[in-house]
Amino acid sequence: MRITTTVNGAVHEVDDVWPGESLLYMLRERMGLPGSKNACEQGECGSCTVYLDGEPVCSCLVAAGQAIGREVTTVEGLATEGQLHPVQEAFLECGAVQCGFCTPGLLVAAHDLLARVPDPSDLEIREALAGNLCRCTGYEKILDAVRSAARRQAEA
Amino acid sequence: MDFLQPTSWTDALAARAERPDAVAIAGGTDVMVDLNFDRRRPGALLDLGRVPELREWAAEDGWVRLGAGVPYSRIIEELAIQLPGLAMASRTVGSPQIRIRATVGGNLGSASPAGDAHPPLLAAGAVVEVQSAARGARRIPAEEFYTGVKRNALAPDELIAAVLVPTAAGPQQFCKVGTRNAMVIAVSAFACALHPDRKTVGTGIGSAAPTPRRAPDAEDFLAGELQAAGLWDSRGRLPEELARAFGERVAAAASPIDDVRGSAAYRRHSLSVMARRAVTWAWNDLREAA
Numbered sequence: 279m280r281i282t283t284t285v286n287g288a289v290h291e292v293d294d295v296w297p298g299e300s301l302l303y304m305l306r307e308r309m310g311l312p313g314s315k316n317a318c319e320q321g322e323c324g325s326c327t328v329y330l331d332g333e334p335v336c337s338c339l340v341a342a343g344q345a346i347g348r349e350v351t352t353v354e355g356l357a358t359e360g361q362l363h364p365v366q367e368a369f370l371e372c373g374a375v376q377c378g379f380c381t382p383g384l385l386v387a388a389h390d391l392l393a394r395v396p397d398p399s400d401l402e403i404r405e406a407l408a409g410n411l412c413r414c415t416g417y418e419k420i421l422d423a424v425r426s427a428a429r430r431q432a433e434a
Numbered sequence: 435m436d437f438l439q440p441t442s443w444t445d446a447l448a449a450r451a452e453r454p455d456a457v458a459i460a461g462g463t464d465v466m467v468d469l470n471f472d473r474r475r476p477g478a479l480l481d482l483g484r485v486p487e488l489r490e491w492a493a494e495d496g497w498v499r500l501g502a503g504v505p506y507s508r509i510i511e512e513l514a515i516q517l518p519g520l521a522m523a524s525r526t527v528g529s530p531q532i533r534i535r536a537t538v539g540g541n542l543g544s545a546s547p548a549g550d551a552h553p554p555l556l557a558a559g560a561v562v563e564v565q566s567a568a569r570g571a572r573r574i575p576a577e578e579f580y581t582g583v584k585r586n587a588l589a590p591d592e593l594i595a596a597v598l599v600p601t602a603a604g605p606q607q608f609c610k611v612g613t614r615n616a617m618v619i620a621v622s623a624f625a626c627a628l629h630p631d632r633k634t635v636g637t638g639i640g641s642a643a644p645t646p647r648r649a650p651d652a653e654d655f656l657a658g659e660l661q662a663a664g665l666w667d668s669r670g671r672l673p674e675e676l677a678r679a680f681g682e683r684v685a686a687a688a689s690p691i692d693d694v695r696g697s698a699a700y701r702r703h704s705l706s707v708m709a710r711r712a713v714t715w716a717w718n719d720l721r722e723a724a
């Protein structure tokens with residue numbers, strides 16, 4: 279099937295999509311956007327998190343066809359004009375990235391949290407990131423990064 | 435595989451009737467896992483995500499008519515007052531990403547004994563509305579909807595339209611045992627609802643029998659004891675022994691199994707503890723409201 283959808287502000291049209299494939303597969307394998315990661319394909323790890331019409335979802339659990347005519351934003355769409363988003367800068371500076379596999383999903387989830395809750399409590403951060411697993415950092419640096427990004431955002 | 439994408443309820447029912455080989459997909463949080471892992475290869479996917487009727491809820495005389503496609507995130511935000519038990523259970527489902535997509539209609543469609551929507555629906559006395567193009571709509575009480583492990587009363591040409599849930603007349607509670615506060619399939623779960631208007635009690639047990647089920651003996655026992663002691667009217671303290679006896683009756687209503695998540699004995703024990711606590715919390719809420 280043919281699928282037309284807006285990804286990171288640009289209209290993408292792809293052919294020969296298998297109707298049972300996921301939005302994640304389509305992004306990575308057909309649209310040249312490998313930022314979103316595939317780690318579990320069952321909604322458990324959050325490394326495939328993207329925005330679908332402004333809401334963070336596991337793209338491995340969205341059928342490609344369900345994204346027809348929708349707006350998708352991936353980790354590749356967070357930076358603007360070559361300038362990293364404050365959440366991305368904070369992750370780098372706080373050491374919240376080790377192997378980096380979980381990072382794209384965590385960035386989208388953290389980006390969404392800070393857009394809704396500019397000054398989140400630790401509990402709110404933990405709850406917002408509960409669907410994102412990291413096997414390297416032990417999460418403390420990730421919490422640091424989100425707190426730091428919130429401060430940056432407040433100062434900006 | 436075909437991808438069917440109706441944009442109205444009438445078209446969705448027509449597609450359901452024409453394509454018995456199609457699997458309906460709402461939030462996809464159960465269906466996509468099966469597809470990704472090659473556990474299912476249906477002839478078609480019937481995407482219900484563009485059917486506006488399914489994504490609405492409306493307050494009707496004493497009821498909330500909850501469209502099958504309303505996701506948990508919206509139940510939490512929009513229905514916490516009217517349907518407190520279901521909203522509490524919704525908060526425990528998966529993760530934020532899952533709650534944004536997953537729906538009560540999908541929970542009913544999968545009919546897993548561990549589905550978190552089921553105990554509060556049973557406790558509240560909810561009714562499932564299903565429909566087919568050929569025969570129109572019919573209403574099935576939640577307790578008759580679950581027919582076996584991951585089986586429900588839906589006919590092959592039917593779709594779930596909505597769940598009719600009585601608006602809460604009193605406090606409701608939901609508890610769930612698992613290894614984390616998020617992303618947990620319940621080891622066991624329990625919901626209760628106090629109906630002070632009718633002087634009755636509702637219950638729902640999850641993950642401790644082949645299907646979600648009520649604990650009718652526990653319900654009648656507690657309502658009767660509260661009546662005998664005049665507590666429905668006095669709103670006096672709930673005696674500890676009464677809460678305990680209620681918990682034991684709830685546990686007795688379960689028929690749990692041993693599996694990787696927990697033993698049958700633990701499930702039974704945790705149910706008695708959850709039921710005792712939940713009913714005490716609910717009763718205290720009722721007293722405070724008085």
Ligand SMILES: Cc1cc2nc3c(=O)[nH]c(=O)nc-3n(C[C@H](O)[C@H](O)[C@H](O)COP(=O)(O)OP(=O)(O)OC[C@H]3O[C@@H](n4cnc5c(N)ncnc54)[C@H](O)[C@@H]3O)c2cc1C
Pocket residue numbers: 320321322457458459460461462463464465466467482502503526527528529532535536537538539540541542543544548549550551592593594595617618619620
């Ligand atoms: C990571 C993860 C965590 C999870 N955690 C929980 C949890 O904590 N608690 C819990 O209860 N569940 C959990 N689940 C399971 C799942 O999210 C729920 O069962 C959810 O309610 C399914 O809803 P859905 O809209 O995504 O269903 P879908 O996957 O779209 O569909 C599920 C089934 O219902 C059928 N169906 C859907 N809508 C209709 C309709 N209107 N009419 C007829 N049939 C229909 C489909 O054909 C399919 O058989 C989890 C899943 C994942 C992946």
Ligand code: FES
Pocket residue numbers: 315316317318319320321322323324325326327336337338339
């Ligand atoms: S790859 Fe989608 S949640 Fe893990």
Ligand code: FES
Pocket residue numbers: 374375376377378379380381411412413414415
């Ligand atoms: S940095 Fe390796 S999984 Fe998170």
